[in-house]
Amino acid sequence: MLPCFYFLKISIKTYRMKKYQSIFQRPGEHNKKRSKRPNNKDPIIMELNVMDLLTKIVNNKEPIIVVGLGYVGLPIALAFGKKVKVIGFDINSKKIQAYLQGKDPTKEAGDLAVKQSPVQFTDQEQDIAGGRFYIVAVPTPLRSDKFPDLEALKAASQLVGKVMGKGAVVVYESTVYPGVTEEICGPILEEASGMKCGVDFKIAYSPERINPGDQVNRLENIVKIVSAMDSSTLEVVAKVYEMVIEVGVYRAENIKVAEAAKVIENAQRDTNIAFMNELSMIFHDMGIDTKAVLKAAGTKWNFLKFTPGLVGGHCIGIDPYYLTYKAEDIGYHSRLILAARHINDDMGKYVAQSIVKILVKLKEDIKSAQIGFLGLAYKENTNDIRNTKVTDIIQELKEYGMTTMVADPLVSKAEVKEQYGIDLVEVTRLKNLNVLVMAVPHRQFTAMGLQDFNQFYRENSIKIIIDVKGAFCREDFENMGYYYWSL
Numbered sequence: 001m002l003p004c005f006y007f008l009k010i011s012i013k014t015y016r017m018k019k020y021q022s023i024f025q026r027p028g029e030h031n032k033k034r035s036k037r038p039n040n041k042d043p044i045i046m047e048l049n050v051m052d053l054l055t056k057i058v059n060n061k062e063p064i065i066v067v068g069l070g071y072v073g074l075p076i077a078l079a080f081g082k083k084v085k086v087i088g089f090d091i092n093s094k095k096i097q098a099y100l101q102g103k104d105p106t107k108e109a110g111d112l113a114v115k116q117s118p119v120q121f122t123d124q125e126q127d128i129a130g131g132r133f134y135i136v137a138v139p140t141p142l143r144s145d146k147f148p149d150l151e152a153l154k155a156a157s158q159l160v161g162k163v164m165g166k167g168a169v170v171v172y173e174s175t176v177y178p179g180v181t182e183e184i185c186g187p188i189l190e191e192a193s194g195m196k197c198g199v200d201f202k203i204a205y206s207p208e209r210i211n212p213g214d215q216v217n218r219l220e221n222i223v224k225i226v227s228a229m230d231s232s233t234l235e236v237v238a239k240v241y242e243m244v245i246e247v248g249v250y251r252a253e254n255i256k257v258a259e260a261a262k263v264i265e266n267a268q269r270d271t272n273i274a275f276m277n278e279l280s281m282i283f284h285d286m287g288i289d290t291k292a293v294l295k296a297a298g299t300k301w302n303f304l305k306f307t308p309g310l311v312g313g314h315c316i317g318i319d320p321y322y323l324t325y326k327a328e329d330i331g332y333h334s335r336l337i338l339a340a341r342h343i344n345d346d347m348g349k350y351v352a353q354s355i356v357k358i359l360v361k362l363k364e365d366i367k368s369a370q371i372g373f374l375g376l377a378y379k380e381n382t383n384d385i386r387n388t389k390v391t392d393i394i395q396e397l398k399e400y401g402m403t404t405m406v407a408d409p410l411v412s413k414a415e416v417k418e419q420y421g422i423d424l425v426e427v428t429r430l431k432n433l434n435v436l437v438m439a440v441p442h443r444q445f446t447a448m449g450l451q452d453f454n455q456f457y458r459e460n461s462i463k464i465i466i467d468v469k470g471a472f473c474r475e476d477f478e479n480m481g482y483y484y485w486s487l
């Protein structure tokens with residue numbers, strides 16, 4: 001790290017000398033008195049200041065300040081905390097208290113990592129005043145009309161603008177549509193700081209690509225895209241991230257390219273899953289097992305391996321709307337991306353209606369049927385319940401007058417009650433069921449032995465299992481006399 005940086009320093013020195021020679025000693029002007037001295041607004045001086053910032057960060061003289069300490073901000077703060085001085089700021093005082101007590105509410109990093117981290121956690125604005133390297137990782141959800149909700153991002157920009165020092169670099173990590181960083185965040189920073197973007201401070205964008213619940217693809221081993229408003233800022237941002245990203249960074253051509261790259265990663269995934277979901281609906285009507293079809297088709301080298309399922313959470317189910325919003329704004333109405341979104345958004349309803357059809361087909365009384373759910377998080381092995389689509393199944397069943405019981409040991413009961421008005425029960429309370437919905441196949445559910453499933457059901461009744469994602473083997477359950485259904 002250091003030798004590389006010193007090399008950079010020497011090159012800058014040489015570059016500065018040459019550049020000033022060319023500015024102040026133009027041909028034929030050697031003996032003229034210099035009329036102008038470089039000032040702080042000179043782009044070269046700015047460039048040197050930015051490089052000086054890197055030295056200070058590396059030497060623990062300038063902290064990295066992470067604004068927004070959730071699923072994205074916390075891991076990045078902890079990772080940088082292992083190398084340099086870091087201040088982690090969040091407006092959520094409860095979260096800060098938890099971190100100060102060595103607790104990780106996201107469960108991604110773990111309590112021990114938080115406890116042992118030297119990161120200075122704070123909810124006090126004055127603690128992040130005068131900083132020169134900010135990373136903003138606040139939420140970018142949707143409004144109820146599915147338009148981008150940039151309020152948190154604007155508020156965080158306002159705050160950073162108010163407190164940042166001269167010569168600061170502000171890196172945004174939140175997922176946005178192309179243009180947000182430069183056209184919305186930059187001007188807010190300017191207004192709040194009274195400083196000029198590109199002159200007194202710089203902006204950059206580095207989208208986060210972590211996958212909560214994934215033990216293999218972690219922050220350190222996912223290539224990080226970095227982008228910035230100019231090449232010297234890009235170099236500093238790249239070098240800062242290189243301290244923690246073991247597999248290296250990718251320098252995008254510009255900020256809009258990086259913003260677009262992030263948003264299409266999720267739109268692509270959404271579209272592919274929607275295709276699988278549509279296939280599943282078609283094959284159900286044809287009486288064909290989708291999983292078996294995909295297994296067969298997957299033997300071709302270029303068949304993409306996606307599977308049907310619910311698409312919830314705050315990334316895949318949301319980011320495509322950011323892109324279609326911007327597309328609409330410039331006059332292009334998306335057909336494919338929005339069609340995929342609509343298909344995926346309706347899958348909860350489809351699962352619920354399939355449950356009702358199965359009960360009718362099996363001549364079970366719908367209203368008295370006991371339906372239990374395993375899993376409520378938006379996806380397996382995470383405690384994140386934001387925008388979970390399991391609640392769509394529950395809501396639709398409710399509309400048929402049916403009652404449900406839900407168990408998810410990973411998620412917070414209080415949060416579920418607050419956000420969805422659902423009273424979670426312990427797994428052991430799921431008894432006397434007619435239908436078990438394996439809604440989210442957390443590791444602890446998939447580790448269960450087949451015989452363990454019998455405990456959930458009413459004696460002498462048909463055992464119906466709805467394995468939403470097809471996490472189990474159909475034959476195994478059918479061999480035990482179950483009625484098995486999956487997408």
Ligand SMILES: NC(=O)c1ccc[n+]([C@@H]2O[C@H](COP(=O)([O-])OP(=O)(O)OC[C@H]3O[C@@H](n4cnc5c(N)ncnc54)[C@H](O)[C@@H]3O)[C@@H](O)[C@H]2O)c1
Binds near residue numbers: 069089
């Ligand atoms: N969670 C993921 O898997 C993931 C992956 C890639 C990208 N992203 C993107 O990263 C961004 C952050 O997502 P997240 O999942 O970490 O969200 P999160 O809700 O878990 O965390 C965001 C944090 O920001 C805080 N916050 C909100 N407004 C603030 C403000 N004005 N100042 C300071 N703090 C503020 C919140 O209190 C919260 O703790 C989003 O744009 C998201 O789309 C998330």
